[in-house]
Amino acid sequence: MTDPDFSYRDETGHFIRWSVQHRHAHGLTCGAVRWTGPQGTIDSEKRWADAWRLLNDNALPTADRVAGLLLILYAQKISAVSQLTVDDVDITGETVGITFGTSPVILPTPLAALVRELVATRHGKAKIGTPDNVPWLFPGGQPGRPLSDSQPGIRLHKIGIRPQQDRSTALFTLAAELPAAILARMLGIHIQVAVQWQKASAGDWAAYAADVSRRNSWPDPSGSGT
Known part of the structure:
Protein backbone atom coordinates (compact mmCIF):
# COMPACT_ATOMS: atom_id res chain seq x y z
CA MET A 1 0.00 0.00 0.00
CA ARG A 34 -15.36 9.32 7.95
CA TRP A 35 -17.57 10.25 5.01
CA THR A 36 -19.45 13.50 5.61
CA GLY A 37 -21.21 13.87 2.29
CA PRO A 38 -20.29 14.88 -1.25
CA GLN A 39 -17.39 17.25 -1.61
CA GLY A 40 -17.66 20.19 -3.99
CA THR A 41 -20.58 21.46 -5.97
CA ILE A 42 -23.29 19.15 -7.30
CA ASP A 43 -23.58 20.59 -10.80
CA SER A 44 -25.89 18.53 -13.03
CA GLU A 45 -25.70 21.02 -15.89
CA LYS A 46 -21.91 20.72 -16.06
CA ARG A 47 -22.18 16.94 -15.86
CA TRP A 48 -24.47 16.75 -18.88
CA ALA A 49 -22.46 19.36 -20.78
CA ASP A 50 -19.30 17.31 -20.22
CA ALA A 51 -21.11 14.13 -21.31
CA TRP A 52 -22.43 15.80 -24.48
CA ARG A 53 -18.95 17.02 -25.37
CA LEU A 54 -17.35 13.60 -24.85
CA LEU A 55 -20.03 11.92 -26.93
CA ASN A 56 -19.77 14.34 -29.83
CA ASP A 57 -16.22 15.75 -30.00
CA ASN A 58 -14.48 13.45 -32.48
CA ALA A 59 -11.23 15.40 -32.05
CA LEU A 60 -10.73 13.89 -28.59
CA PRO A 61 -8.98 10.50 -28.20
CA THR A 62 -11.45 7.61 -27.97
CA ALA A 63 -9.84 6.33 -24.77
CA ASP A 64 -10.31 9.68 -23.03
CA ARG A 65 -13.92 9.93 -24.23
CA VAL A 66 -14.78 6.46 -22.92
CA ALA A 67 -12.98 6.97 -19.59
CA GLY A 68 -14.72 10.29 -19.06
CA LEU A 69 -18.16 8.93 -19.93
CA LEU A 70 -17.80 5.95 -17.61
CA LEU A 71 -16.98 8.39 -14.84
CA ILE A 72 -19.69 10.94 -15.68
CA LEU A 73 -22.54 8.56 -16.48
CA TYR A 74 -21.74 5.63 -14.18
CA ALA A 75 -19.79 7.28 -11.36
CA GLN A 76 -16.75 5.06 -11.80
CA LYS A 77 -13.56 5.89 -9.94
CA ILE A 78 -10.57 6.65 -12.12
CA SER A 79 -8.73 3.77 -10.43
CA ALA A 80 -11.56 1.39 -11.35
CA VAL A 81 -11.67 2.61 -14.95
CA SER A 82 -7.94 2.02 -15.41
CA GLN A 83 -8.33 -1.60 -14.26
CA LEU A 84 -11.09 -2.55 -16.71
CA THR A 85 -10.31 -5.41 -19.08
CA VAL A 86 -11.78 -6.51 -22.39
CA ASP A 87 -13.44 -9.38 -20.51
CA ASP A 88 -15.49 -6.79 -18.61
CA VAL A 89 -17.08 -5.80 -21.94
CA ASP A 90 -19.75 -8.00 -23.52
CA ILE A 91 -20.52 -7.37 -27.18
CA THR A 92 -23.49 -9.42 -28.40
CA GLY A 93 -24.88 -8.36 -31.75
CA GLU A 94 -25.92 -4.73 -31.50
CA THR A 95 -25.79 -4.75 -27.69
CA VAL A 96 -22.77 -3.68 -25.68
CA GLY A 97 -22.67 -4.28 -21.95
CA ILE A 98 -20.00 -3.59 -19.35
CA THR A 99 -19.65 -4.99 -15.85
CA PHE A 100 -18.55 -2.72 -13.01
CA GLY A 101 -20.05 -4.75 -10.16
CA THR A 102 -22.10 -7.94 -10.15
CA SER A 103 -24.73 -6.89 -12.69
CA PRO A 104 -23.77 -5.85 -16.25
CA VAL A 105 -24.88 -2.45 -17.52
CA ILE A 106 -26.22 -2.13 -21.07
CA LEU A 107 -24.67 0.94 -22.65
CA PRO A 108 -26.65 3.46 -24.72
CA THR A 109 -25.91 3.43 -28.45
CA PRO A 110 -23.51 6.42 -28.69
CA LEU A 111 -21.33 5.17 -25.82
CA ALA A 112 -21.61 1.58 -27.05
CA ALA A 113 -20.13 2.66 -30.40
CA LEU A 114 -17.18 4.32 -28.66
CA VAL A 115 -16.52 1.24 -26.52
CA ARG A 116 -16.59 -0.97 -29.65
CA GLU A 117 -14.04 1.34 -31.25
CA LEU A 118 -11.84 1.32 -28.15
CA VAL A 119 -11.85 -2.49 -27.93
CA ALA A 120 -10.81 -2.70 -31.58
CA THR A 121 -8.11 -0.01 -31.55
CA ARG A 122 -6.73 0.21 -27.99
CA HIS A 123 -2.94 0.24 -27.60
CA GLY A 124 -0.42 1.55 -25.11
CA LYS A 125 2.87 3.29 -25.79
CA ALA A 126 4.67 -0.03 -25.48
CA LYS A 127 2.28 -1.84 -27.83
CA ILE A 128 2.96 -2.01 -31.57
CA GLY A 129 0.58 -3.60 -34.04
CA THR A 130 -2.76 -5.24 -33.29
CA PRO A 131 -4.13 -5.23 -29.74
CA ASP A 132 -5.41 -8.82 -29.79
CA ASN A 133 -3.32 -10.02 -26.84
CA VAL A 134 -3.74 -6.91 -24.66
CA PRO A 135 -6.26 -7.68 -21.89
CA TRP A 136 -6.63 -4.08 -20.66
CA LEU A 137 -9.25 -1.71 -21.99
CA PHE A 138 -6.79 1.11 -21.25
CA PRO A 139 -3.27 -0.31 -21.82
CA GLY A 140 -0.38 1.54 -20.21
CA GLY A 141 3.11 2.42 -21.29
CA GLN A 142 4.64 -0.71 -19.75
CA PRO A 143 4.08 -4.04 -21.53
CA GLY A 144 1.32 -6.05 -19.91
CA ARG A 145 0.26 -3.22 -17.58
CA PRO A 146 -2.80 -0.96 -17.64
CA LEU A 147 -2.64 2.80 -17.31
CA SER A 148 -1.64 3.84 -13.82
CA ASP A 149 -4.46 5.03 -11.58
CA SER A 150 -3.42 8.67 -12.02
CA GLN A 151 -3.04 8.80 -15.82
CA PRO A 152 -6.74 8.83 -16.86
CA GLY A 153 -7.41 11.61 -14.36
CA ILE A 154 -4.49 13.68 -15.64
CA ARG A 155 -5.68 13.25 -19.23
CA LEU A 156 -9.26 14.19 -18.34
CA HIS A 157 -8.07 17.30 -16.50
CA LYS A 158 -6.23 18.36 -19.66
CA ILE A 159 -9.48 18.36 -21.65
CA GLY A 160 -11.43 20.23 -18.97
CA ILE A 161 -13.07 17.34 -17.11
CA ARG A 162 -12.97 17.44 -13.30
CA PRO A 163 -13.22 13.78 -12.25
CA GLN A 164 -13.96 14.26 -8.56
CA GLN A 165 -16.68 16.85 -9.14
CA ASP A 166 -18.36 14.99 -12.01
CA ARG A 167 -18.26 11.65 -10.17
CA SER A 168 -19.82 13.21 -7.07
CA THR A 169 -22.59 14.69 -9.19
CA ALA A 170 -23.16 11.34 -10.90
CA LEU A 171 -23.36 9.46 -7.60
CA PHE A 172 -25.64 12.09 -6.11
CA THR A 173 -28.00 11.93 -9.09
CA LEU A 174 -28.04 8.14 -9.42
CA ALA A 175 -28.57 7.68 -5.68
CA ALA A 176 -31.71 9.82 -5.91
CA GLU A 177 -33.07 7.63 -8.71
CA LEU A 178 -32.12 4.07 -7.71
CA PRO A 179 -32.41 1.90 -4.59
CA ALA A 180 -29.10 1.51 -2.78
CA ALA A 181 -28.94 -2.26 -3.43
CA ILE A 182 -29.31 -1.79 -7.19
CA LEU A 183 -26.84 1.08 -7.18
CA ALA A 184 -24.25 -1.07 -5.40
CA ARG A 185 -24.68 -4.02 -7.79
CA MET A 186 -24.65 -1.85 -10.89
CA LEU A 187 -21.72 0.42 -10.04
CA GLY A 188 -19.62 -2.04 -8.05
CA ILE A 189 -19.59 0.10 -4.90
CA HIS A 190 -20.06 -1.06 -1.31
CA ILE A 191 -23.68 -1.17 -0.15
CA GLN A 192 -22.86 1.15 2.78
CA VAL A 193 -21.44 3.71 0.34
CA ALA A 194 -24.60 3.46 -1.76
CA VAL A 195 -26.76 3.99 1.35
CA GLN A 196 -24.72 7.04 2.37
CA TRP A 197 -25.14 8.61 -1.05
CA GLN A 198 -28.83 7.79 -1.02
CA LYS A 199 -29.21 9.61 2.30
CA ALA A 200 -27.17 12.56 1.03
CA SER A 201 -29.37 12.90 -2.03
CA ALA A 202 -32.54 12.55 0.07
CA GLY A 203 -33.64 9.60 -2.06
CA ASP A 204 -36.16 7.76 0.12
CA TRP A 205 -36.46 4.12 -0.99
CA ALA A 206 -37.85 2.76 2.29
CA ALA A 207 -41.25 2.16 0.68
CA TYR A 208 -39.88 1.07 -2.70
CA ALA A 209 -40.85 -2.62 -2.45
CA ALA A 210 -44.25 -1.81 -1.00
CA ASP A 211 -44.92 0.66 -3.80
CA VAL A 212 -44.03 -1.90 -6.45
CA SER A 213 -46.29 -4.51 -4.86
CA ARG A 214 -49.23 -2.09 -4.98
CA ARG A 215 -48.96 -1.68 -8.74
CA ASN A 216 -51.73 -3.96 -9.97
CA SER A 217 -51.28 -3.07 -13.62
CA TRP A 218 -48.86 -1.26 -15.89
CA PRO A 219 -49.78 1.34 -18.52
CA ASP A 220 -50.26 -0.12 -21.98
CA PRO A 221 -47.96 1.76 -24.41
CA SER A 222 -50.35 0.99 -27.27
CA GLY A 223 -53.16 2.87 -25.55
CA SER A 224 -55.59 -0.04 -25.95
CA GLY A 225 -56.06 -0.37 -22.20
CA THR A 226 -55.19 -4.07 -22.15
Whole structure:
Protein backbone atom coordinates (compact mmCIF):
# COMPACT_ATOMS: atom_id res chain seq x y z
CA MET A 1 0.00 0.00 0.00
CA THR A 2 3.00 2.31 0.22
CA ASP A 3 3.68 1.92 -3.51
CA PRO A 4 2.54 5.06 -5.38
CA ASP A 5 1.13 2.85 -8.17
CA PHE A 6 -0.85 0.69 -5.74
CA SER A 7 -4.43 -0.02 -6.88
CA TYR A 8 -7.57 -0.69 -4.82
CA ARG A 9 -6.31 1.27 -1.82
CA ASP A 10 -9.77 1.75 -0.29
CA GLU A 11 -10.74 -1.88 -0.81
CA THR A 12 -7.51 -3.10 0.78
CA GLY A 13 -8.10 -0.82 3.77
CA HIS A 14 -11.58 -2.31 4.22
CA PHE A 15 -10.07 -5.80 4.07
CA ILE A 16 -7.38 -5.02 6.66
CA ARG A 17 -9.90 -3.55 9.10
CA TRP A 18 -12.26 -6.51 8.56
CA SER A 19 -9.41 -8.99 9.13
CA VAL A 20 -8.42 -7.35 12.41
CA GLN A 21 -12.04 -7.05 13.56
CA HIS A 22 -12.62 -10.77 12.97
CA ARG A 23 -9.25 -11.73 14.50
CA HIS A 24 -7.76 -13.08 11.29
CA ALA A 25 -4.89 -10.57 11.60
CA HIS A 26 -3.19 -8.79 14.50
CA GLY A 27 -1.09 -5.67 14.91
CA LEU A 28 -2.26 -4.07 11.63
CA THR A 29 -3.87 -0.67 11.31
CA CYS A 30 -5.24 1.20 8.35
CA GLY A 31 -6.69 4.67 8.67
CA ALA A 32 -10.24 5.41 7.59
CA VAL A 33 -11.81 8.76 6.73
CA ARG A 34 -15.36 9.32 7.95
CA TRP A 35 -17.57 10.25 5.01
CA THR A 36 -19.45 13.50 5.61
CA GLY A 37 -21.21 13.87 2.29
CA PRO A 38 -20.29 14.88 -1.25
CA GLN A 39 -17.39 17.25 -1.61
CA GLY A 40 -17.66 20.19 -3.99
CA THR A 41 -20.58 21.46 -5.97
CA ILE A 42 -23.29 19.15 -7.30
CA ASP A 43 -23.58 20.59 -10.80
CA SER A 44 -25.89 18.53 -13.03
CA GLU A 45 -25.70 21.02 -15.89
CA LYS A 46 -21.91 20.72 -16.06
CA ARG A 47 -22.18 16.94 -15.86
CA TRP A 48 -24.47 16.75 -18.88
CA ALA A 49 -22.46 19.36 -20.78
CA ASP A 50 -19.30 17.31 -20.22
CA ALA A 51 -21.11 14.13 -21.31
CA TRP A 52 -22.43 15.80 -24.48
CA ARG A 53 -18.95 17.02 -25.37
CA LEU A 54 -17.35 13.60 -24.85
CA LEU A 55 -20.03 11.92 -26.93
CA ASN A 56 -19.77 14.34 -29.83
CA ASP A 57 -16.22 15.75 -30.00
CA ASN A 58 -14.48 13.45 -32.48
CA ALA A 59 -11.23 15.40 -32.05
CA LEU A 60 -10.73 13.89 -28.59
CA PRO A 61 -8.98 10.50 -28.20
CA THR A 62 -11.45 7.61 -27.97
CA ALA A 63 -9.84 6.33 -24.77
CA ASP A 64 -10.31 9.68 -23.03
CA ARG A 65 -13.92 9.93 -24.23
CA VAL A 66 -14.78 6.46 -22.92
CA ALA A 67 -12.98 6.97 -19.59
CA GLY A 68 -14.72 10.29 -19.06
CA LEU A 69 -18.16 8.93 -19.93
CA LEU A 70 -17.80 5.95 -17.61
CA LEU A 71 -16.98 8.39 -14.84
CA ILE A 72 -19.69 10.94 -15.68
CA LEU A 73 -22.54 8.56 -16.48
CA TYR A 74 -21.74 5.63 -14.18
CA ALA A 75 -19.79 7.28 -11.36
CA GLN A 76 -16.75 5.06 -11.80
CA LYS A 77 -13.56 5.89 -9.94
CA ILE A 78 -10.57 6.65 -12.12
CA SER A 79 -8.73 3.77 -10.43
CA ALA A 80 -11.56 1.39 -11.35
CA VAL A 81 -11.67 2.61 -14.95
CA SER A 82 -7.94 2.02 -15.41
CA GLN A 83 -8.33 -1.60 -14.26
CA LEU A 84 -11.09 -2.55 -16.71
CA THR A 85 -10.31 -5.41 -19.08
CA VAL A 86 -11.78 -6.51 -22.39
CA ASP A 87 -13.44 -9.38 -20.51
CA ASP A 88 -15.49 -6.79 -18.61
CA VAL A 89 -17.08 -5.80 -21.94
CA ASP A 90 -19.75 -8.00 -23.52
CA ILE A 91 -20.52 -7.37 -27.18
CA THR A 92 -23.49 -9.42 -28.40
CA GLY A 93 -24.88 -8.36 -31.75
CA GLU A 94 -25.92 -4.73 -31.50
CA THR A 95 -25.79 -4.75 -27.69
CA VAL A 96 -22.77 -3.68 -25.68
CA GLY A 97 -22.67 -4.28 -21.95
CA ILE A 98 -20.00 -3.59 -19.35
CA THR A 99 -19.65 -4.99 -15.85
CA PHE A 100 -18.55 -2.72 -13.01
CA GLY A 101 -20.05 -4.75 -10.16
CA THR A 102 -22.10 -7.94 -10.15
CA SER A 103 -24.73 -6.89 -12.69
CA PRO A 104 -23.77 -5.85 -16.25
CA VAL A 105 -24.88 -2.45 -17.52
CA ILE A 106 -26.22 -2.13 -21.07
CA LEU A 107 -24.67 0.94 -22.65
CA PRO A 108 -26.65 3.46 -24.72
CA THR A 109 -25.91 3.43 -28.45
CA PRO A 110 -23.51 6.42 -28.69
CA LEU A 111 -21.33 5.17 -25.82
CA ALA A 112 -21.61 1.58 -27.05
CA ALA A 113 -20.13 2.66 -30.40
CA LEU A 114 -17.18 4.32 -28.66
CA VAL A 115 -16.52 1.24 -26.52
CA ARG A 116 -16.59 -0.97 -29.65
CA GLU A 117 -14.04 1.34 -31.25
CA LEU A 118 -11.84 1.32 -28.15
CA VAL A 119 -11.85 -2.49 -27.93
CA ALA A 120 -10.81 -2.70 -31.58
CA THR A 121 -8.11 -0.01 -31.55
CA ARG A 122 -6.73 0.21 -27.99
CA HIS A 123 -2.94 0.24 -27.60
CA GLY A 124 -0.42 1.55 -25.11
CA LYS A 125 2.87 3.29 -25.79
CA ALA A 126 4.67 -0.03 -25.48
CA LYS A 127 2.28 -1.84 -27.83
CA ILE A 128 2.96 -2.01 -31.57
CA GLY A 129 0.58 -3.60 -34.04
CA THR A 130 -2.76 -5.24 -33.29
CA PRO A 131 -4.13 -5.23 -29.74
CA ASP A 132 -5.41 -8.82 -29.79
CA ASN A 133 -3.32 -10.02 -26.84
CA VAL A 134 -3.74 -6.91 -24.66
CA PRO A 135 -6.26 -7.68 -21.89
CA TRP A 136 -6.63 -4.08 -20.66
CA LEU A 137 -9.25 -1.71 -21.99
CA PHE A 138 -6.79 1.11 -21.25
CA PRO A 139 -3.27 -0.31 -21.82
CA GLY A 140 -0.38 1.54 -20.21
CA GLY A 141 3.11 2.42 -21.29
CA GLN A 142 4.64 -0.71 -19.75
CA PRO A 143 4.08 -4.04 -21.53
CA GLY A 144 1.32 -6.05 -19.91
CA ARG A 145 0.26 -3.22 -17.58
CA PRO A 146 -2.80 -0.96 -17.64
CA LEU A 147 -2.64 2.80 -17.31
CA SER A 148 -1.64 3.84 -13.82
CA ASP A 149 -4.46 5.03 -11.58
CA SER A 150 -3.42 8.67 -12.02
CA GLN A 151 -3.04 8.80 -15.82
CA PRO A 152 -6.74 8.83 -16.86
CA GLY A 153 -7.41 11.61 -14.36
CA ILE A 154 -4.49 13.68 -15.64
CA ARG A 155 -5.68 13.25 -19.23
CA LEU A 156 -9.26 14.19 -18.34
CA HIS A 157 -8.07 17.30 -16.50
CA LYS A 158 -6.23 18.36 -19.66
CA ILE A 159 -9.48 18.36 -21.65
CA GLY A 160 -11.43 20.23 -18.97
CA ILE A 161 -13.07 17.34 -17.11
CA ARG A 162 -12.97 17.44 -13.30
CA PRO A 163 -13.22 13.78 -12.25
CA GLN A 164 -13.96 14.26 -8.56
CA GLN A 165 -16.68 16.85 -9.14
CA ASP A 166 -18.36 14.99 -12.01
CA ARG A 167 -18.26 11.65 -10.17
CA SER A 168 -19.82 13.21 -7.07
CA THR A 169 -22.59 14.69 -9.19
CA ALA A 170 -23.16 11.34 -10.90
CA LEU A 171 -23.36 9.46 -7.60
CA PHE A 172 -25.64 12.09 -6.11
CA THR A 173 -28.00 11.93 -9.09
CA LEU A 174 -28.04 8.14 -9.42
CA ALA A 175 -28.57 7.68 -5.68
CA ALA A 176 -31.71 9.82 -5.91
CA GLU A 177 -33.07 7.63 -8.71
CA LEU A 178 -32.12 4.07 -7.71
CA PRO A 179 -32.41 1.90 -4.59
CA ALA A 180 -29.10 1.51 -2.78
CA ALA A 181 -28.94 -2.26 -3.43
CA ILE A 182 -29.31 -1.79 -7.19
CA LEU A 183 -26.84 1.08 -7.18
CA ALA A 184 -24.25 -1.07 -5.40
CA ARG A 185 -24.68 -4.02 -7.79
CA MET A 186 -24.65 -1.85 -10.89
CA LEU A 187 -21.72 0.42 -10.04
CA GLY A 188 -19.62 -2.04 -8.05
CA ILE A 189 -19.59 0.10 -4.90
CA HIS A 190 -20.06 -1.06 -1.31
CA ILE A 191 -23.68 -1.17 -0.15
CA GLN A 192 -22.86 1.15 2.78
CA VAL A 193 -21.44 3.71 0.34
CA ALA A 194 -24.60 3.46 -1.76
CA VAL A 195 -26.76 3.99 1.35
CA GLN A 196 -24.72 7.04 2.37
CA TRP A 197 -25.14 8.61 -1.05
CA GLN A 198 -28.83 7.79 -1.02
CA LYS A 199 -29.21 9.61 2.30
CA ALA A 200 -27.17 12.56 1.03
CA SER A 201 -29.37 12.90 -2.03
CA ALA A 202 -32.54 12.55 0.07
CA GLY A 203 -33.64 9.60 -2.06
CA ASP A 204 -36.16 7.76 0.12
CA TRP A 205 -36.46 4.12 -0.99
CA ALA A 206 -37.85 2.76 2.29
CA ALA A 207 -41.25 2.16 0.68
CA TYR A 208 -39.88 1.07 -2.70
CA ALA A 209 -40.85 -2.62 -2.45
CA ALA A 210 -44.25 -1.81 -1.00
CA ASP A 211 -44.92 0.66 -3.80
CA VAL A 212 -44.03 -1.90 -6.45
CA SER A 213 -46.29 -4.51 -4.86
CA ARG A 214 -49.23 -2.09 -4.98
CA ARG A 215 -48.96 -1.68 -8.74
CA ASN A 216 -51.73 -3.96 -9.97
CA SER A 217 -51.28 -3.07 -13.62
CA TRP A 218 -48.86 -1.26 -15.89
CA PRO A 219 -49.78 1.34 -18.52
CA ASP A 220 -50.26 -0.12 -21.98
CA PRO A 221 -47.96 1.76 -24.41
CA SER A 222 -50.35 0.99 -27.27
CA GLY A 223 -53.16 2.87 -25.55
CA SER A 224 -55.59 -0.04 -25.95
CA GLY A 225 -56.06 -0.37 -22.20
CA THR A 226 -55.19 -4.07 -22.15
